[in-house]
Structures are given as structure tokens and as C-alpha cells.
Amino acid sequence: MQFNDREHAARMLAARLVPAYGTRRPLVLAIPRGAVPMARILADALGGDCDVVLVRKLGAPLQPELAIGAVDEAGRVFVNDFARQTGADDAYLAEQTKRELARIRERRQRYTGGRRPDVAGRTVIVVDDGLATGATMIAALSALRPQRPARLVCAVPVAPPDTLATVSRYADEVVCLEAPPAFQAVGQFYRDFPQVDDDEVVAILNPPPPGAR
Template identity: 45%
Template sequence: MDETRRFRDRTEAGERLVEALRERDIDADIALAIPRGGLPLGRAVADALDVPLDIVVAKKIGAPGNPEYAIGAVASDGSVWRNEAAFRGTGGDDEYFQQQREVEAENARRKADRYRGERSEPDLTDKTVVVVDDGVATGSTVRACLERLKRTDAERLVLAVPVGPPDTIDELEAEVDEVVCLETPVDFRGVGQFYTNFEQVSDEEAMAYLET
């Protein structure tokens, strides 16, 4: 694999996203990172663009008997995205999906509250919002987050990610005003494939980026 397509770590990936955002003259008002892995990149983007950093949270909805296999995702306000093809292939029904939606929405709310602490949710009215993550695969979590943000009064939504498979990125371009993606490799097998250091980000480390 071409080494130029690898990122040293999440912070360096964020710095490269900043370059791409500047090249496109995107005038951001706020950066929203998807925790946990999106926060190191979000911090780099927010600092370089001199904008506030906050979060948008969603949880995956797992298949019956196989919770690691996502059939959708739900954001902290209940906004949901369902992967219809994956859902049909699992034998799950609407009742199961709705139950899991409620459970995971509550988990997402708790996570958002824990990360924000005493801070209130940001007002996105008339704002250009840059949503940052460390990469996308199927994009379930990102799509639920975008559904959440579409319910706000944000003026413009920009998704900024270092890497994702071409088909997912193409689909996401229909969901936002602009997608900034540095690499769309056809040999995509997983986000971590394109990082030299892709260690898991702990909750404590992720929350520290919000306090910087």
C-alpha cells in the first residue's frame, strides 16, 4: 500500500483535514466531533480554524444475536438511520429495532451529557458546522449524527473525514452540503488500515480534548 496514504495518528489526520478545509475556503463556525475517535481530529480542526469544539453523539444498533454487526444507528435525540439491506438480512423485526433504538438513544444521551458536563448544547442557528470523525466504513454512526443535525437550524453541514470507501463517501455526499475526504481507496478494509497509530481513545482522553 502507498505509504503516502497513511496518517501518523489522529492528530496528524486532523491537521491534514485543516489543509483541505482551507483549500476549499470553508468558513466554519463550529466543529462537532464524533466521540471518541473523532475528538483528536476535532481538536486540531477547531484550534486551527479558531472555532469552538463540541460533540455530536450516536450509538450503533446491533443485529439480533450479533451486537457488533450494525443494522443502523441512533443519535442522542432519537434521530435514527437504518441500514435496510443489513436489517432485512438479520431476521430482526420492527419491534426489535424500535426497542434497540430506545436503548441506544438513551446510551447516546448519557454519553453526550457525560462529555459535556455542565456545558449546554451549542446553538447551531445559521452556523456552518463541520462534522469530524477519524474515518468512515459503513457510515452508520455518521449518518445518524447527520440526521440529528438536519433537525437543527444550521445553515450548512460539512462532513470532514480522512478516509472512507468510495461508495460510502458517494452516499454521504447526498446527505450534507459538502464532504471533505482526503482518501477514498478502493482497497478499503477498515479505517485503522490507514493509520500508523490507531490506538483506541479512552473516554477520559476524549473528554480532555473538549477541555483544551
Template identity: 50%
Template sequence: MVRGSSPLIFADRDDAGRQLAAEVAHAVRESTGKPLILALPRGGVPVAAQVAARTGGDLDIVLARKIGAPGRPEFGVGAIAEDGPPVFDQAILEALGITADDLAGTVAAEREELSRRVRRYRAGRPAPHATGRVVVLVDDGLATGVTARAALRRLRADHPQRLLLAVPVCSPAAQDALSAEADEVVCLSAPSSFRAVGEWYGDFHQLTDDDVDAAMRGVRASA
């Protein structure tokens, strides 16, 4: 589902979350039980908080780490999710002339960082139980979509009743690729001129571990 092909500019992640929440609420309106709204930290957390508030869903996180290209760590060529194997975009690897083996050191470093974030963000809580539930994976936007792909595959292994991916903005290529991984992709805008997620936000400041901690303290308090 794409609301329109014309570009949107969001004031910030809260604004994007409120707009996205209306579409997600429509997509899950006939579902039984409370949906499980899972954020991809860090940027997906404030967006998912708005979606959970609108849908009445349970808010939690699912952790995944991007595997960056050599010398270009911001350019995702793969990703790992909790307890999952690395997932690579083979077309990008071939275009760059590298293999998965060339990235073994990067994978090890990202897995270590993933473990650190699990310990910090969860503070001993178990991972959310997705089996048999309507699950909505939320991020603040998708460029290559490889991190979301790793998370979706990890969640699919838990056999959810229905698995949705919801983002305010994404590249058309990411939307097409991930439509095969999720039962439904809810994206407010997939502009043909897409270059980077941050270009579609007025305020796209980098979030910190403390920001995620604050959100998760609210989850723990309501559990």
C-alpha cells in the same frame, strides 16, 4: 471532495487531523464567522481538535451511537443521535433478513448509553447551537457511514448555514451515500480496497471517556 483515490496511512488521529484540517480550511475559507467544528466521540475528537485549531473554529461534540447487527455489534446497521429517531440502512436490514422492530432492545440500550455520554461529556453544558452557522462534522473515518448519517440529519434539523462532513478516510459507498446528507463531503481518501477504518492508521488505539473529558475540559475552559 476527495484528495485522491490512492490509499493513505496516517500515523495516528492527530496526524490525520492535521492533514484533514488543511482541506477543511480550504473548504470554509470564504465562510463568514467562525465555523462550528463538531466531533463524533470518541475517535473524532482528536481529529476535530486539529481541524478547529487550523480553522479557528469553535470545537464541540455531537453524540450519536451505532446500532449493531445481531451478534455483530461492530457492524453498524443503524444509529441514533441526540434527541433523534433511529436511522437505519434499509438495504443492510434487508440483506440480513431483519427489521427495525427486531432491534428495539439494541436501540433502547444504545439510547441509554447515549444519555450517559451526554451527561458525562457535556457536564451540564447545552448542546452546541448550529442554527445559521457553518458546521463541520468530523470523525476519524467511515465504514458504513450510518452513525454520521444520524448525526447529519440531527444537525440539519437545526438549520445550519452550511453543513460539511470531514473525515480522513472512508469507504466509497459511505462517501456516495452521505453526499446526499451533507452540503459537502471532505474525505482525504476513499480507497476501493477499504475494509475497516483502523487499517489506514499506524496507531488506532481505542480512546476512553477520560480522553474525551480532557478535550472537553479545554472547551469549557475557553468558553
């Protein structure tokens, strides 16, 4: 299956989620930036709230797009089993973690002015536009679990089966529309897969109050 764009994928996810969560006023948390427009669609469809969970992937040496791990907002690091095979030693991981933590702090201030969502006791749905290694999703779920959500759900349009099996250990439920064994990259499953920029994220997370011009 190929999605037209993120909006199409989000609406299909919403159709799967509404029967179980449409009356729970869930907190829908996006992993920026691509998933933020999707989170808004899901939150509106479910009658919930939209915000972000900030994690950053740690890219492999010479292959920055390959996630060998991820770091969350508290500085906790998740490292994939294969990280060492890419040449990532302790010094490399420490430097990457420091750099990405700085970016997380910049994003928190820019996106929400420092505001953080309160997840305690709520149904929390973490959404991304797809999973590859699953490192960022695992970091996000691991960061949220100690905050005691009532239920922690991972929702994605597409992911490889082995990644889903790993991620499922960190969530109460995983909702995924497609799990193709022949998986190369998330973008291959979208006809239109543009970058989402910071200005769009800020506008989605900080809508004008009702009645404002």
C-alpha cells in the same frame, strides 16, 4: 495511503479545510470518541469551536461492530438497507435503540454536563476518523440539518466510495482525503489507532480557562 495516527489525519484534513473555512469560525463537531482529538485540532486550525454530536450505531446481531443503523440524540433512527439481511427484526432494532439512547444520555451528561451546541446559522463541520457503512455520520448529519446550520460539512480522512456517495446526499459538502475501493475497516488505514477513552474526551471538551493552573 496510510495515516500515522489520528493527529496526522486531522492535520491533513485541516490543510484541506482552511482555504474554504479558515475565516468562518466554524463549529467542529466530533462523533465520539475517536474523532474528538481530531475535532480539537481542526477547530484550533480553523479558529472555530469544538464540541460533539452524539449518535450511536446499532450493531448487527452476532456482529456488534457492523453498523446496521444508528440513532441520534432525539431518538431518530436511521437503518441501513441491508439491516434485515443480518437478522435484525423490529424487536431487535427497538431494543438496540433503547440501549443506545441510554448511552447517549449518559455521554451528554458526562462529556458536557448537559450542554448542547447551538448550530443555527453557523458553518458546521462534522468529523469522524473514518466511515465504513456511514450510518453514524448520516444520523449525525440528519440530526443537525433541522437545526438550520448555514452550511453542513462532513470531513473524514477515509471512506469507501459507495459510502461517500450515500453520505453526500445528507451534507452540503463532503471532504475526504482517501476513498479506496479495497476497503475493509477504518483501522487498516492507520499505523497507530488506539482507543480514545472517556477521560480524554472530557478533558478535550472542557479545557481549563486561560491562566488556570
